Amino acid sequence: MRASIQIFSRNMIQNEMLAASISSATGLSCECIDVLPPAQGRAEIGQRMMLIDWQQLDGDSRWDALGDVLGDPMQTMDTILFNVPTGLDIERQALDRGVRGIFRQNQPLKLLMRGITAVLEGELWYSRRAISERLRQNQLTQASPKAASAGKEMLSAREREVLLLIAQGLSNDEVGDKLCISLSTVKKHLCNIYAKLKISNRIQAAFWAVQNLKN
Structure with a gap:
């Protein structure tokens, strides 16, 4: 059975058009929902991806609502936010929570399809500025040499190879x-x-x- 892609938004006309485009582009089944399921429910149906309309979440409790959906961080690898307003703050918080990608309001459908395909292949979809900023922040607050050495020793040679390739932006495939x-x-x-x-x-x-691992 093909994996499922779900779209959460109460704008049903938008949803139906988006679902048809995604199904055509990916070959995966796609459905529209108007209630966010908990993380446990998502795991049970084995879906590949959830697209969440940022504008349809309650303003003051958006991240609380998303927290109920994301649940275990290992389950957040396929979550995307769309209809997100311009600005880095949401990207920063989404990165912290393991959201796989961000799509801005009024972005072309072609770009949305490209990003969804990239995320399905294991990539991230964020602005370069957001990724660069996060890298700089982490470099400024990097762990002590002793802690870094301990981390390296815990990893096998193969695990270090995998990590370096992930850092280069390669997908799992x-x-x-x-x-x-x-x-x-x-x-x-x-x-x-x-x-x-x-x-x-x-x-x-x-x-x-x-x-x-770079030095």
Whole structure:
């Protein structure tokens, strides 16, 4: 059975048009919903991605509502926010929560399809400015040499290779091709890396690698 993509928004005309375009572009089943399911419910249906309309979330409790959906950080790899207003603040908070991508209001449908495809392939979809800013912040607050050394020692040689490729922006499929290992093996390495470094998502893994494995 094909994996599901869900679109949360109460703008049903927009949803139906978007769902048809996504299904055509990805070949995956796509459905529209008007109630956000909890993280546990998402895991049970095994969906690949959820697109959430930022404008349809309650203004003062948007992140609380998203927290109920995101749940376990390991389940946030396929969450995208769309109809997001201009500004870096939302991008910063989304990065912290492991959201995979941000789409601005009134962006062309072609760009949206390109971004969704990229996220499905394991990439992030954020502005370069947001990613660059986060890298600079992490470089300024990087761990002590002792802590960094301990982290390196916990990782196997293969896990360090995976981390370096993730930091270069490669998708899981590309990492597998580069290292001649299966996609499931790449995912297993990532789970082990998250546990050893006490991090919760791919973004944090990339930042850790930039800080501690480049020198």
